[in-house]
Amino acid sequence: MSENGTGAAPLRVYITGSCEGLPEIVEALGIHGGVELVGITEDVPEAASALTGGHLDAVIHATRGSEFPKDAYSAIREYTRAPVILLCSGECSGILADALDAEVADVIPLPQLTENIVFAIRKACQAERRTAGSSSHVGRVVTVFSPKGGIGKTCVSTNLAAAFAKHHKGRTLLLDLDLQFGDAAIMLGIEPDKTIFDLVSAPGELDPDKLAGYTTQHACGLDLLPAPLRPEDAELVTEAKLGRLIEVARLCYDAIVVDTSPFFHGPMLATLDRTDELLLLCSLDVPTLKNVRLALGTLEMLSFPTARVKIVLNRSNSKVGMKQREVEAALEQKIAYEVPSDRVVPLTVNKGAPAVLAEPGSDFAKAIHALAKGVFPSEQPARSGFKLRPSLARA
Numbered sequence: 001m002s003e004n005g006t007g008a009a010p011l012r013v014y015i016t017g018s019c020e021g022l023p024e025i026v027e028a029l030g031i032h033g034g035v036e037l038v039g040i041t042e043d044v045p046e047a048a049s050a051l052t053g054g055h056l057d058a059v060i061h062a063t064r065g066s067e068f069p070k071d072a073y074s075a076i077r078e079y080t081r082a083p084v085i086l087l088c089s090g091e092c093s094g095i096l097a098d099a100l101d102a103e104v105a106d107v108i109p110l111p112q113l114t115e116n117i118v119f120a121i122r123k124a125c126q127a128e129r130r131t132a133g134s135s136s137h138v139g140r141v142v143t144v145f146s147p148k149g150g151i152g153k154t155c156v157s158t159n160l161a162a163a164f165a166k167h168h169k170g171r172t173l174l175l176d177l178d179l180q181f182g183d184a185a186i187m188l189g190i191e192p193d194k195t196i197f198d199l200v201s202a203p204g205e206l207d208p209d210k211l212a213g214y215t216t217q218h219a220c221g222l223d224l225l226p227a228p229l230r231p232e233d234a235e236l237v238t239e240a241k242l243g244r245l246i247e248v249a250r251l252c253y254d255a256i257v258v259d260t261s262p263f264f265h266g267p268m269l270a271t272l273d274r275t276d277e278l279l280l281l282c283s284l285d286v287p288t289l290k291n292v293r294l295a296l297g298t299l300e301m302l303s304f305p306t307a308r309v310k311i312v313l314n315r316s317n318s319k320v321g322m323k324q325r326e327v328e329a330a331l332e333q334k335i336a337y338e339v340p341s342d343r344v345v346p347l348t349v350n351k352g353a354p355a356v357l358a359e360p361g362s363d364f365a366k367a368i369h370a371l372a373k374g375v376f377p378s379e380q381p382a383r384s385g386f387k388l389r390p391s392l393a394r395a
Contacts, residue, residue: 015040017062019089021110028114044075051079052240062087066094079240083124139250143258146281147291152314157259158187162354163372165222170254174224178261179234182227189352192216197228200241208252239270246274284322310336339367
C-alpha cells in the first residue's frame with residue numbers, strides 16, 4: 001500500500017453511480033498516491049460487501065442532472081456511515097439544498113481537477129474524525145457464542161445482560177441474533193410487539209430514536225431486541241443492516257450483549273467485525289470440546305484477535321469424569337470464567353425470570369456477576385479495529 005506525501009496511509013474510497021467524465025476521474029484517482037480506490041460500481045446494492053464493515057474513509061457517488069439521488073444515498077447509508085461526496089455532471093444547483101439537509105459531505109460539480117477532488121475527500125474525512133472524536137461514548141459489544149446447541153448460551157446471555165442492567169446500572173441492550181429460533185424473549189418472560197425483523201424492514205435510516213422504538217424493556221431496565229417470530233424472516237436481517245444496527249447501538253448503550261446461533265454464517269461474521277469480547281461457551285463433554293476446538297481454529301483463520309476470546313466453562317461442577325485441566329489441555333487455552341450447574345437455572349427459565357434477579361444468592365448468579373464485572377470493566381480500554389479476512393468473510 002502506497003502512502004501520500006504526508007506519510008499517512010492513503011484514504012480508502014469507493015465510487016458508486018455514474019456521470020459524464022467519471023472514467024477519467026477513476027483513472028486519475030487510481031494512480032494518485034493519496035487515495036486507495038477500493039472499487040467502483042454503478043448500482044449501490046452491488047457494493048454492499050465493500051461498503052459494510054467500517055473500513056472505508058469515504059464514498060463518492062456520481063450523479064447526473066439537478067435532482068438529488070435520494071434512493072442511492074439512502075442505500076449507501078444502509079451500509080456505511082463514511083462521509084459521502086457527490087460528483088455531479090450537468091446542472092448541480094438544484095442538488096445543493098437537499099444535499100445539505102441529508103448531511104452530504106460535499107457536492108463537486110464536474111469537470112474538476114483531480115487535486116480538488118482529493119482535497120474534498122481529505123476535508124470530509126477530517127470533519128468525520130472530529131465529529132467522531134467529540135463523542136466519548138462507545139458501548140461495549142460482548143458476543144456469546146457456542147458452536148454447539150444446548151450448552152446454555154441463551155441462559156448465560158440473558159442473565160449476563162440482566163445482571164449488568166440491574167446491578168451495574170449500565171444501559172444495556174440484549175440483541176437476539178439466533179435469528180431462526182431465538183429464545184431470549186421467553187427466558188425474560190417477555191411477549192414483544194416488535195422484533196429485529198420489524199426494525200430492519202421499516203423504511204428510513206436507522207438512528208438511535210428509531211432503534212428505541214423497536215426494543216422492549218424488561219423490568220430490570222434491560223432493553224431487548226428479539227429474534228424474528230418466524231424462521232423465514234431471518235433472511236431479511238442482512239449483514240449490512242446488522243452492521244449498521246450494532247454501530248447505532250454502540251452510541252446508545254453502555255453494553256450490548258449479543259446472543260447468537262451456533263453457526264459461522266453471515267450475521268455472525270458481521271457481528272464479529274464489531275465484537276469487543278467473544279465469550280466462547282464450553283462444557284464438560286467430548287463433542288462440545290471438538291466443536292470448540294474447530295471454532296477456535298475458524299476464528300484464527302478469520303484473523304479474530306485471540307486476546308478478545310474468553311473461554312467460559314458452563315456447568316463447570318458437573319460430575320462427568322472430566323476435569324478443567326483436561327479441557328484446557330484439549331483447547332490449548334486457559335478457561336477464563338466458570339459458571340456452575342445450579343438447580344435454580346431450569347426453575348427460573350421455566351418461570352421466565354433470570355436467575356440473577358429471581359435467585360440472586362445462588363451460585364449461578366454469583367458466577368454471572370463475576371462474569372459481568374470481568375467483561376464490562378468500569379474503565380474500558382480503547383478498541384482497536386480489525387477486519388475479517390476477505391477470503392472468509394461473506395459478501
